[in-house]
Amino acid sequence: MSVGTAKHRELGLTDAEYERICELIEREPNGVELAMFSLLWSEHCAYKHSRKLLRRLPTEGERVVMGPGENAGAVDVGAGYAVAFKVESHNHPSAVEPFQGAATGVGGILRDVFALGARPIAVLDSLRFGELDSSRSRYLLDGAVRGIAHYGNSIGVPTVGGEIYFEGPYEQSCLINAMCVGLAKQSEMVRAAAAGVGNAVVIFGASTGRDGIGGASVLASAELDSEDDSKRPSVQIGDPFEESKLLECCLELLGEGLLVSLQDLGAAGLTSSAGEMASAGGVGIEIDVALVPLREDDMEPFEVMVSESQERMLAVVEPADVAAVLKRCEKWQVGGAAIGEVTGSGRFRVLRDGEEIGDVPVGALVDGCPLYDLEPAEPEGWIYPNRRTVSDDLDGAGLLGALLASPNIASKRWVYEQYDSIVGSRTVRRPGAADAAILQIPESGKAIAVAIDGNGRRVACDPYRGTVEAVLECAQNLACAGAEPLGLTNCLNFGNPEKPAPSWQLERSVSGLADACEALGVPVVGGNVSLYNEGSEGPIYPTPVVGMVGEMPSAEAAAAVGVGFAGSPVTDDRSRRDQTIALVGPFAPSLAGSELAKLRGELDAGLPGVEIGSVAAAIEVVREAVRSGSVASAHDVSDGGLACAIAECAIAGGVGCRVDLDPLVEARGGSGESALFGEGSGGFVLSGERSALEAIGDDGVEVLMIGEPGGEEIAIDAAELSLVLPLSKARRAWESLGELD
Amino acid sequence: MIWGVLQFPGSCDERDALHACSLAGEARMIWHEDRDLGDVDAVVVPGGFSYGDYLRAGAIARFSPAMEAVAELAAEGRPVLGICNGFQVLCEAGLLPGALLVNESVRFVCRQVELAVESSATPFTAALEAGRLLSVPVKHGEGRYFAPDDVLDEMVANGQVVFRYAPGQNPNGSACDIAGVCNEAGNVLALMPHPEHAVDPLTGSADGLLLFEGAARSLAA
Numbered sequence: 001m002s003v004g005t006a007k008h009r010e011l012g013l014t015d016a017e018y019e020r021i022c023e024l025i026e027r028e029p030n031g032v033e034l035a036m037f038s039l040l041w042s043e044h045c046a047y048k049h050s051r052k053l054l055r056r057l058p059t060e061g062e063r064v065v066m067g068p069g070e071n072a073g074a075v076d077v078g079a080g081y082a083v084a085f086k087v088e089s090h091n092h093p094s095a096v097e098p099f100q101g102a103a104t105g106v107g108g109i110l111r112d113v114f115a116l117g118a119r120p121i122a123v124l125d126s127l128r129f130g131e132l133d134s135s136r137s138r139y140l141l142d143g144a145v146r147g148i149a150h151y152g153n154s155i156g157v158p159t160v161g162g163e164i165y166f167e168g169p170y171e172q173s174c175l176i177n178a179m180c181v182g183l184a185k186q187s188e189m190v191r192a193a194a195a196g197v198g199n200a201v202v203i204f205g206a207s208t209g210r211d212g213i214g215g216a217s218v219l220a221s222a223e224l225d226s227e228d229d230s231k232r233p234s235v236q237i238g239d240p241f242e243e244s245k246l247l248e249c250c251l252e253l254l255g256e257g258l259l260v261s262l263q264d265l266g267a268a269g270l271t272s273s274a275g276e277m278a279s280a281g282g283v284g285i286e287i288d289v290a291l292v293p294l295r296e297d298d299m300e301p302f303e304v305m306v307s308e309s310q311e312r313m314l315a316v317v318e319p320a321d322v323a324a325v326l327k328r329c330e331k332w333q334v335g336g337a338a339i340g341e342v343t344g345s346g347r348f349r350v351l352r353d354g355e356e357i358g359d360v361p362v363g364a365l366v367d368g369c370p371l372y373d374l375e376p377a378e379p380e381g382w383i384y385p386n387r388r389t390v391s392d393d394l395d396g397a398g399l400l401g402a403l404l405a406s407p408n409i410a411s412k413r414w415v416y417e418q419y420d421s422i423v424g425s426r427t428v429r430r431p432g433a434a435d436a437a438i439l440q441i442p443e444s445g446k447a448i449a450v451a452i453d454g455n456g457r458r459v460a461c462d463p464y465r466g467t468v469e470a471v472l473e474c475a476q477n478l479a480c481a482g483a484e485p486l487g488l489t490n491c492l493n494f495g496n497p498e499k500p501a502p503s504w505q506l507e508r509s510v511s512g513l514a515d516a517c518e519a520l521g522v523p524v525v526g527g528n529v530s531l532y533n534e535g536s537e538g539p540i541y542p543t544p545v546v547g548m549v550g551e552m553p554s555a556e557a558a559a560a561v562g563v564g565f566a567g568s569p570v571t572d573d574r575s576r577r578d579q580t581i582a583l584v585g586p587f588a589p590s591l592a593g594s595e596l597a598k599l600r601g602e603l604d605a606g607l608p609g610v611e612i613g614s615v616a617a618a619i620e621v622v623r624e625a626v627r628s629g630s631v632a633s634a635h636d637v638s639d640g641g642l643a644c645a646i647a648e649c650a651i652a653g654g655v656g657c658r659v660d661l662d663p664l665v666e667a668r669g670g671s672g673e674s675a676l677f678g679e680g681s682g683g684f685v686l687s688g689e690r691s692a693l694e695a696i697g698d699d700g701v702e703v704l705m706i707g708e709p710g711g712e713e714i715a716i717d718a719a720e721l722s723l724v725l726p727l728s729k730a731r732r733a734w735e736s737l738g739e740l741d
Numbered sequence: 742m743i744w745g746v747l748q749f750p751g752s753c754d755e756r757d758a759l760h761a762c763s764l765a766g767e768a769r770m771i772w773h774e775d776r777d778l779g780d781v782d783a784v785v786v787p788g789g790f791s792y793g794d795y796l797r798a799g800a801i802a803r804f805s806p807a808m809e810a811v812a813e814l815a816a817e818g819r820p821v822l823g824i825c826n827g828f829q830v831l832c833e834a835g836l837l838p839g840a841l842l843v844n845e846s847v848r849f850v851c852r853q854v855e856l857a858v859e860s861s862a863t864p865f866t867a868a869l870e871a872g873r874l875l876s877v878p879v880k881h882g883e884g885r886y887f888a889p890d891d892v893l894d895e896m897v898a899n900g901q902v903v904f905r906y907a908p909g910q911n912p913n914g915s916a917c918d919i920a921g922v923c924n925e926a927g928n929v930l931a932l933m934p935h936p937e938h939a940v941d942p943l944t945g946s947a948d949g950l951l952l953f954e955g956a957a958r959s960l961a962a
Binding site: 155239240241242245248332416417419424426555 | 750757793794938
């Protein structure tokens with residue numbers, strides 16, 4: 001065996017893939033070329049186990065401005081503006097070094113959005129860790145939250161929402177997914193495709209160093225093991241100040257029309273950015289590594305080509321504009337250099353001081369990687385551990401208290417207060433105030449709502465139904481803010497796709513995602529796949545995370561309705577005291593896959609079916625009710641079931657309630673316990689005047705009057721089980737996450 | 742009146758400050774390298790992380806050409822408002838006493854707080870009676886006000902403590918609950934909370950607008 005073939009394995013390529021490369025370039029690759037192939041043919045860059053599946057997702061819609069394939073998706077929000085958004089994972093680096101892993105995750109997704117010419121206006125995060133009683137999980141949580149805060153706060157983009165779950169299967173492989181939302185003038189947006197033979201290729205931003213060499217293949221495309229500390233040098237270091245200057249510089253350059261196309265440098269650095277720009281434009285590209293500004297002057301050419309140094313962008317510029325571009329870089333104290341040109345050859349040539357050191361067809365590099373079919377097999381039953389953490393003898397109030405205090409349900413105030421959620425003056429609803437973050441868009445006179453969701457445990461119970469539920473949950477959250485979905489982005493976090501169970505989960509989950517998006521009429525405008533999230537103890541819960549952007553006619557309408565019940569004698573006048581509480585929607589609770597089943601160690605495979613159409617109908621009437629201002633509060637039923645949703649409304653409103661769930665048990669069956677704590681899609685807790693709530697049912701959507709706000713206790717009757725929990729105790733349980741220090 | 746808002750590389754809240762100023766006059770951005778402030782009547786040094794603040798918050802920004810011009814403007818008695826990072830910059834520049842240290846929690850904190858007005862003897866607070874509460878957000882990692890005891894005593898005696906956090910709401914461990922201070926002349930005021938993020942009830946509160954309107958009214962008088 002030759003030296004070359006031994007090396008390809010170290011770089012993560014299979015023998016068959018190596019042979020394929022030799023066929024495509026009609027010889028053996030040299031060292032530089034092999035390094036380039038190994039990264040672009042990694043799972044992270046080539047999506048070789050997921051690309052075929054992703055073709056099932058609906059991507060068209062009349063409001064779509066940019067779809068999958070660009071740096072981020074974008075939807076039309078009127079008045080000549082578009083909202084760009086994307087969610088991306090930074091799981092593997094964060095499991096190795098949580099602060100820098102999470103920080104650079106935020107930095108990377110921001111660059112994806114401003115690469116389109118959109119100013120980032122919001123960040124949301126979806127985080128998963130092992131149980132909080134593990135010191136490793138607390139270390140990862142603390143580091144990740146600090147990292148997100150460090151980057152987002154310093155660059156002046158508000159972190160407006162997100163979600164966190166703590167589950168055993170994430171103990172070894174935490175998930176850090178970050179979503180960025182940006183606003184762009186459509187006339188100033190730019191695509192990533194290189195164009196114009198003879199145009200210059202300009203790199204600008206930070207200089208290129210040895211950090212993150214091989215991150216995409218070493219970290220992101222293989223399972224982690226106990227030797228992970230040795231991978232720390234593969235983790236990139238973030239510099240939000242550098243990115244802040246880069247962001248302003250890019251937006252100025254685009255505003256003045258000085259760039260033909262723009263792309264950020266992320267995984268696989270210059271190789272991937274230049275290769276993908278050339279591939280998208282159907283052109284060739286030449287890069288001279290000697291012209292790239294370096295941090296260390298003894299870097300090897302392959303290191304320059306694959307470095308993942310952060311805060312860099314690559315642009316195609318007309319030769320006459322190069323001087324003006326570099327002048328603008330100087331103003332913002334951002335480094336910049338012309339390092340090559342667009343050619344008509346269809347080849348990716350790498351030079352050093354004008355001498356060729358690599359030459360491969362762009363198509364072979366970017367699209368030549370073999371795509372693999374999955375070999376899925378449904379596992380038998382529940383493949384994850386069960387652990388009981390509540391005692392048998394808890395009564396109804398005790399169960400509600402235990403659920404409210406469960407870290408998955410408890411208030412995350414400790415986390416979100418570490419994030420600047422208001423910079424930019426758009427945040428109409430801050431974290432915790434509504435089911436979705438709400439941002440005003442004075443440029444168009446409207447507002448948008450943004451939410452991110454994905455309960456991996458339920459997807460583990462049933463990958464298809466669990467994923468449908470995640471999409472519905474996200475749409476329900478938007479409905480509670482009065483917003484209509486415009487588009488969806490997703491991050492598919494799964495285990496090793498070469499193993500039968502994770503690949504079965506992935507396939508079923510993508511089917512669910514496709515069906516739910518089609519039924520709701522929401523196009524998928526972008527996304528990201530993160531595979532190999534598993535360690536020696538097995539795979540993570542399959543975790544599709546979906547982020548949605550919705551639109552509402554005005555910020556004022558959204559701001560009038562919150563989570564909390566009206567009727568508090570402290571905060572409301574008399575006219576708002578005669579309030580009724582209603583359960584709206586086809587909610588049919590079941591304990592399967594619920595938070596209570598988890599606390600009891602009774603998780604098992606299987607979830608009840610979801611009728612997407614009837615949930616969609618409920619979503620529509622709730623959205624209209626919130627928009628019209630006819631209801632006082634709206635909150636969707638999710639983790640911990642109806643009892644927890646009601647308790648959250650009571651805590652937020654500062655008022656107790658008296659609720660009777662017998663009508664629910666009579667109408668939908670089940671026990672009192674499942675009515676209280678069962679979970680499922682399609683449930684909304686609304687409060688308001690009785691006549692307004694009754695009117696919601698006129699369209700045929702299920703509405704049950706279940707109680708009234710008032711008093712200092714949460715009192716709920718449900719068939720065989722009744723509970724009374726003082727509001728103060730409920731609040732104490734819900735705020736028990738407190739300070740983790 | 743004409744407001745100037747400084748913009749350093751790394752500023753975050755300069756556009757928000759510009760918007761707030763525009764609600765109480767004409768407002769323009771001033772690049773950190775501009776030594777000439779033109780015909781501005783008052784300056785806002787905004788929040789953010791000037792030059793990255795990797796050394797010490799505000800330590801580099803104080804040397805910028807624009808800050809030299811601000812020092813001259815302040816010496817002429819014209820209004821200067823520092824917000825958050827702007828407070829840190831003004832302390833580093835010696836235009837205000839004391840310093841801002843890392844929060845007691847050693848964490849960044851973003852939340853709505855109430856401020857009690859302690860002094861009406863600044864152009865920004867001239868129309869606000871002492872004891873009035875304003876609802877304004879804080880968001881900072883280094884906002885714990887510190888000054889030696891003798892300096893604090895002197896500041897209290899001179900009426901230089903302009904805002905305190907309402908009882909029980911001190912978010913960072915500041916000495917004597919101090920949220921904002923002014924110079925002896927009263928024309929240079931700075932505070933850690935963000936009045937520019939409290940100019941519209943839709944985004945939380947409009948109490949911060951009172952400071953901008955107050956300065957405009959004082960100048961017109």
